[in-house]
Amino acid sequence: MSNYAIVLAAGKGTRMKTKLPKCAFPILRKPMIEYIVESIERSSIDETVTIVGHGREVIEDLLVDRVKYSLQARQLGTGHAAMQAREHLEGKEGTTLILLGDMPLIDDATIDDIIQAHKDLNNDLTVVSASFEYPTGYGRILRDDFGAIERIVEEANATQEQRKIREINTGIYAIDNALLFDMLDKIEKNPYKGEYYLTDIVEVMNKTHKVGTHTLRDNQKMMGVNDLYAVSQAEKILRDDINKFHMLEGVSMINPETITIAHNVKIEPNVTIYPNTTITGDSRIEEAAVIGPNSEIHNGIIKQGVHVRHSLIHDSSVSERTTIGPFAHLRNGTNIGRDNRIGNFVEVKKSSTGDNTKASHLAYIGDSTTGKNVNFGSGSVTVNYDGVNKHETHIGDDVFIGCNTNLIAPITIGDNVFIAAGSTVTNNVPSGAMAIARNRQINKEDYAQNLIKPKPKTYQEK
Numbered sequence: 001m002s003n004y005a006i007v008l009a010a011g012k013g014t015r016m017k018t019k020l021p022k023c024a025f026p027i028l029r030k031p032m033i034e035y036i037v038e039s040i041e042r043s044s045i046d047e048t049v050t051i052v053g054h055g056r057e058v059i060e061d062l063l064v065d066r067v068k069y070s071l072q073a074r075q076l077g078t079g080h081a082a083m084q085a086r087e088h089l090e091g092k093e094g095t096t097l098i099l100l101g102d103m104p105l106i107d108d109a110t111i112d113d114i115i116q117a118h119k120d121l122n123n124d125l126t127v128v129s130a131s132f133e134y135p136t137g138y139g140r141i142l143r144d145d146f147g148a149i150e151r152i153v154e155e156a157n158a159t160q161e162q163r164k165i166r167e168i169n170t171g172i173y174a175i176d177n178a179l180l181f182d183m184l185d186k187i188e189k190n191p192y193k194g195e196y197y198l199t200d201i202v203e204v205m206n207k208t209h210k211v212g213t214h215t216l217r218d219n220q221k222m223m224g225v226n227d228l229y230a231v232s233q234a235e236k237i238l239r240d241d242i243n244k245f246h247m248l249e250g251v252s253m254i255n256p257e258t259i260t261i262a263h264n265v266k267i268e269p270n271v272t273i274y275p276n277t278t279i280t281g282d283s284r285i286e287e288a289a290v291i292g293p294n295s296e297i298h299n300g301i302i303k304q305g306v307h308v309r310h311s312l313i314h315d316s317s318v319s320e321r322t323t324i325g326p327f328a329h330l331r332n333g334t335n336i337g338r339d340n341r342i343g344n345f346v347e348v349k350k351s352s353t354g355d356n357t358k359a360s361h362l363a364y365i366g367d368s369t370t371g372k373n374v375n376f377g378s379g380s381v382t383v384n385y386d387g388v389n390k391h392e393t394h395i396g397d398d399v400f401i402g403c404n405t406n407l408i409a410p411i412t413i414g415d416n417v418f419i420a421a422g423s424t425v426t427n428n429v430p431s432g433a434m435a436i437a438r439n440r441q442i443n444k445e446d447y448a449q450n451l452i453k454p455k456p457k458t459y460q461e462k
């Protein structure tokens with residue numbers, strides 16, 4: 001028999017006070033809903049329906065065809081949201097897990113554990129609860145004298161006494177799919193808010209079916225994210241967890257509280273990461289690399305033995321043993337070769353370099369390809385933009401580019417070229433040539449004294 005998931009993600013997230021629909025809001029630069037769907041994909045769930053409404057295009061753009069969608073045109077509550085999955089799931093046999101789109105920390109093991117517990121307990125409905133030290137904001141589990149679940153009360157409707165209960169509703173439910181839609185139909189509008197509360201399914205089913213609870217131990221991971229403070233808490237929990245994982249895998253982190261590594265980043269053992277470093281997106285850091293302090297890598301491939309200090313690397317790769325920084329910026333599909341030195345205040349955009357190339361200080365390299373053993377002197381610039389269009393620069397092997405050189409693109413520089421410092425090079429330079437493109441120097445003998453002002457006299461000299 002199959003397992004199904006319904007993910008409720010149609011709400012606006014009013015408490016977030018942000019423009020993005022809540023479930024698309026990023027946690028460590030990745031949208032919340034993607035975490036949930038990833039965990040579902042790794043679990044024993046066979047088919048997933050996501051309920052969309054507010055900002056549906058944003059959610060659908062993120063998940064594309066990884067899930068099926070049902071539209072909740074008006075957000076009339078969590079119970080009403082779950083009903084919308086009827087078009088995909090009605091009449092199917094199996095177990096359905098209902099999850100909220102605002103619980104990014106749930107993992108696949110927990111999902112499988114819940115489904116297993118539901119089957120082992122032989123329940124028709126299993127409510128997943130957790131025990132929170134600070135239960136504020138969550139629905140509370142009300143139990144009868146025998147300890148059986150009676151119903152769930154939302155905090156807004158709870159008495160002072162009920163608010164003291166620490167056992168909360170995580171918002172996850174496992175239910176026999178054959179019963180699901182009939183039971184949802186029986187939920188009545190909540191008199192306070194005019195919404196259909198999914199939580200009321202407990203009372204609906206308690207009379208006629210077997211309702212139980214499953215309490216999760218890893219409590220923090222069950223948090224619901226409702227506002228930006230909760231975003232920061234979720235990020236902290238995730239950050240600690242991810243950093244711990246990497247440290248136990250042999251990654252050395254100095255002051256790890258200041259280091260942020262996103263969910264899917266791969267880091268090999270024997271890497272060292274210094275403080276204030278953020279590595280996100282589809283990044284991979286290979287063995288013996290040293291990253292940080294104060295560096296940001298997003299979608300970066302960093303090969304063995306590379307050093308990155310005080311630098312920014314976006315959508316770019318750096319090959320073996322190269323040093324980046326301090327204060328370098330690689331972006332937009334840049335590929336740096338082996339044993340390069342990309343140093344102080346150097347920006348490289350959409351460019352590649354061969355092995356052993358150096359741009360140690362104050363250079364801009366854009367829309368270009370560079371061979372091996374090239375030296376960019378301090379202040380060299382590939383002049384790629386004419387105010388309207390971008391143009392390319394191609395540089396061969398073994399080229400020396402003197403300080404303060406402008407290469408006006410489009411331009412091609414051959415192999416074994418020497419360009420004199422201060423040149424503004426507008427024409428291609430053939431292999432083996434030396435190019436010099438600047439005014440010839442004139443020395444006017446004995447002329448300096450006309451320009452040097454006499455020193456001011458001291459008081460005694462007057």
Ligand code: UD1
Pocket residue numbers: 008009010011012013022023051072074075076077078079080081100101102137138139140152154168169170171197198199223224225226
């Ligand atoms: C809900 C539960 C609460 C539980 C908590 C756990 C209800 C009534 N309350 O409260 O018992 O302790 O989660 O985190 O279920 N959504 C829709 N359509 C709607 C309304 C909501 O799709 O009409 C989606 C939202 O996008 C969100 C999820 O359902 O992802 C939960 O909604 P939210 O408003 O955050 O519920 P809570 O107040 O946190």
Ligand code: CA
Pocket residue numbers: 100102224225226
């Ligand atoms: Ca919530």
